[in-house]
Amino acid sequence: MEAGLTTDMLQFLFMGIQRGAIYAMVAMGFNMIYNATGIINFAQGEFVVLGGLMMVSMTMALNLSLVFAFLLSVVFVTVVGILMERLTINPVRRPTVLRLIIITIAVSILLKGAAMCFWGKGSHYMRHFTDAPPLEIMGAYILPQTLWIIGMLALVVIGYVAFFNYTMTGKCMRACAINRDAARLAGINDRRMVMLSFALSAAIGAIAGIIITPIIQMDYARGALLGLKGFGAAVMGGLGNSMGAVVAGLLLGIIEAGSGGYISSHYMDAIALVIMLGVLFVRPGGLFGSSEMVRLKEF
Amino acid sequence: MIATALMISCAGLVHAGQKEPYHIGCAFAITGGASWLGEPERNTAEMVAEQINEAGGINGRELVLHIEDTQGSNTRAVNAIKKLIKKENVCAIIGPSRSGTSLAAIPVVQQAEVPMLSCAAAASITNPPEQRKWIFKMGQNDSDAARRIYEHMNQNGIEKVGILTGTTGFGDAGRTQLETLKDEYGIEIVADETYAPGDTDMTAQLIRIRNSGAQAVINWSIVPAQSIVPKNMDQLRMDIPLYQSHGFANIKYAEAAGKAAEGSIFPAGRIMAAKTVPADHPQKEILMSYKEAYESRFDDQVTTFGGHAYDAMHIIARALEKVGDNPEKIRDAIEGMEFVGIGGVFKFTENDHCGLDKTAFEMMTVKDGKFVVLD
Incomplete structure (x- = not known):
């Protein structure tokens, strides 16, 4: 019985990490744009959906190789992100936070509609990346695809850290996030940084969509829920703090899996949300945000 | 509201065209979250009406379908049903697609006294029978x-x-x-x-x-x-x-x-x-003919839901053939009817407006x- 308990716990942990990794990536995308513009991009979930659906078409219909299809899908969604910024965010004359947020909602509806027209209303599935049986670890099973997800999250995090700490562009983006006026005075093209943030956040969204699709299947309407959970992770980790988002995302996934397994699947989502609210009551700035900084921010 | 009122006119019906056609109303969730129900239902209803009209209509009269989109919402379904009854003067209604929308439509239909053949499944759509005089159901329980x-x-x-x-x-x-x-x-x-x-x-x-x-x-x-x-x-x-x-x-x-x-x-x-249904099964012939007709025409696979619309169309057609387009007579005709359809072998009685059992x-x-x- 003792062994059974550890096995179950391990199984819930695997399940939680698999869910949480996706929340974490969606949350990172939210933060990227939040840092550059101070807004929440409500089309973030749609980036995930587009990435997943594009990958399905590339691999299942066009029979492209995984690597090629992966790159092409990410590039496609990145272009969508850039276009979104150029066509809808950049031209706004007096960009207030509220105005921009409403624009992102409009874009999300638009992208959802376009995805529905192009891919139809049904749900799409694709093969797992590796066609191997689940691995057994101490009696619990883990899908090879889950390993892909964890690996991809690790790569994204490493890339993220390297980009923002060791490249000039990354440092410029950070400067913009800290103080946009000062960054502009120092000669940084802040509008270009905004565009870049949309591109990067779309790319991360696309990666999340691509790696999760073999497990969950993708349909045009999934974006809202994925976005909502990812947003929850972003808030819980402290808006703007991407490493906080990763921890919070994983934590949220593990809480969900654990409460589903140990308490009741009927209240799985509710328990996760209550714990999230609890965290925000105690620490309004999120797990890793400071409450002083929250007071200084517009949103 | 996206409403499609579709007129099916047929070139081959020069002689029949003289007489007043039969008007049938359809309320399906063609768009929205339940479109996977409404779409095959609409396609099937249109296909069956066309087949009937091409074969000369019923009693020499054409079938005209009035199709409304409920988008799966209760409010829209009720409005659609009201429109079909008051404006289009239909003699019978097919739909709505979902259990919720069907239940919402019941009071209107009961009051207007027009037979409605719901394509949904919930048992409460036809129960209790004394309060569901005008309601029939195609979906299995x-x-x-x-x-x-x-x-x-x-x-x-x-x-x-x-x-x-x-x-x-x-x-x-x-x-x-x-x-x-x-x-x-x-x-x-x-x-x-x-x-x-x-x-x-x-x-x-x-x-x-x-x-x-x-x-x-x-x-x-x-x-x-x-x-x-x-x-x-x-x-x-x-x-x-x-x-x-x-x-x-x-x-x-x-x-x-x-x-x-x-x-x-x-x-x-x-x-x-x-x-894989055995060849001697009573439903075999109708199943194969519907499957072949639908799949060759729409490039999509048949579904149970389209089958509900198929059954409803044929049940109404049969009643029209027998008693004409008086709503009350149609209702009475359905109540005693036995019909081998897609959903099963229907046997409607006064107390069973679903007509199907576990078989x-x-x-x-x-x-x-x-x-x-x-x-």
């Missing part, structure tokens, strides 16, 4: 699906089950039926789990079922997420039998679950495995990625 599953379990010595239901109206109704009927069949529910339509992994629920000592799992849902369950069971190496509801009867769900779905057992209308379902399984009748 949820309770009969549960009965078929429990019967199969009885035959195979399964007594303890773990149930896993979706948190939609369909899943919830199934959960209630499984609970209500369990004592009748001596089944014990040892685990009762649910999942939301957007869930991505049911491992936690399945582990609870595994630890409860269940001898089989029943997965009752109608959303795509249900095909994750067989995959997760495969992943956890659970080798107890998997039963699914008639909501699984969509070949896309079987495709999505891949080889994990092979061998799972579920009740479904015979249209889902028309080819409408056939137990099926997935074999080599296809639905086949279980023998």
Whole structure:
């Protein structure tokens, strides 16, 4: 019985990490744009959906190789992100936070509609990346695809850290996030940084969509829920703090899996949300945000 | 409101064109979240009307369909039904597609005294019979699906089950039926789990079922997420039998679950495995003719739901042929009718406006990625 308990716990942990990794990536995308513009991009979930659906078409219909299809899908969604910024965010004359947020909602509806027209209303599935049986670890099973997800999250995090700490562009983006006026005075093209943030956040969204699709299947309407959970992770980790988002995302996934397994699947989502609210009551700035900084921010 | 009033006029009907046509109303969820119900229903209704008109209409009179889109919403469904009755003066209504919209439409239809043939499944649509004088239903009863599953379990010595239901109206109704009927069949529910339509992994629920000592799992849902369950069971190496509801009867769900779905057992209308229905079965001929006509025309696979519209159209056509387009006479004609349709062999009586029993379902399984009748 003792062994059974550890096995179950391990199984819930695997399940939680698999869910949480996706929340974490969606949350990172939210933060990227939040840092550059101070807004929440409500089309973030749609980036995930587009990435997943594009990958399905590339691999299942066009029979492209995984690597090629992966790159092409990410590039496609990145272009969508850039276009979104150029066509809808950049031209706004007096960009207030509220105005921009409403624009992102409009874009999300638009992208959802376009995805529905192009891919139809049904749900799409694709093969797992590796066609191997689940691995057994101490009696619990883990899908090879889950390993892909964890690996991809690790790569994204490493890339993220390297980009923002060791490249000039990354440092410029950070400067913009800290103080946009000062960054502009120092000669940084802040509008270009905004565009870049949309591109990067779309790319991360696309990666999340691509790696999760073999497990969950993708349909045009999934974006809202994925976005909502990812947003929850972003808030819980402290808006703007991407490493906080990763921890919070994983934590949220593990809480969900654990409460589903140990308490009741009927209240799985509710328990996760209550714990999230609890965290925000105690620490309004999120797990890793400071409450002083929250007071200084517009949103 | 996106309303499509469709006139089906036929070139070949020069002689019949002189007479006043028969007007039939349709209210389907063509767009919106339940469009996978409404779309095949609309396609089928249009196809059947065209077939009838090409063959010279009914009593030399054309059929004209007035099709409204309910978008699956109660308010829109009620408005659509009102419009069909008051403005288009239809003699009978087909639809709505969903149980919720059908229930919402009942008071209007009862008051206007026009027969309505709902394409949904909930038992309360035709119960209690004394308050549902004008309402008929094409969908098979949820309770009969549960009965078929429990019967199969009885035959195979399964007594303890773990149930896993979706948190939609369909899943919830199934959960209630499984609970209500369990004592009748001596089944014990040892685990009762649910999942939301957007869930991505049911491992936690399945582990609870595994630890409860269940001898089989029943997965009752109608959303795509249900095909994750067989995959997760495969992943956890659970080798107890998997039963699914008639909501699984969509070949896309079987495709999505891949080889994990092979061998799972579920009740479904015979249209889902028309080819493997024995040749001497009374429904065989009509099943094959509908399947061939639909699939050659729409480049899509037939569904149970389109079948509901097919049955409704033919039941109304038969009544029109007999009594003309007086709504009251049509109602009376349907009430005594026996009809071999897609959904099953209908026998409408004063107290049974569904007309189907558990024989409408056939137990099926997935074999080599296809639905086949279980023998």
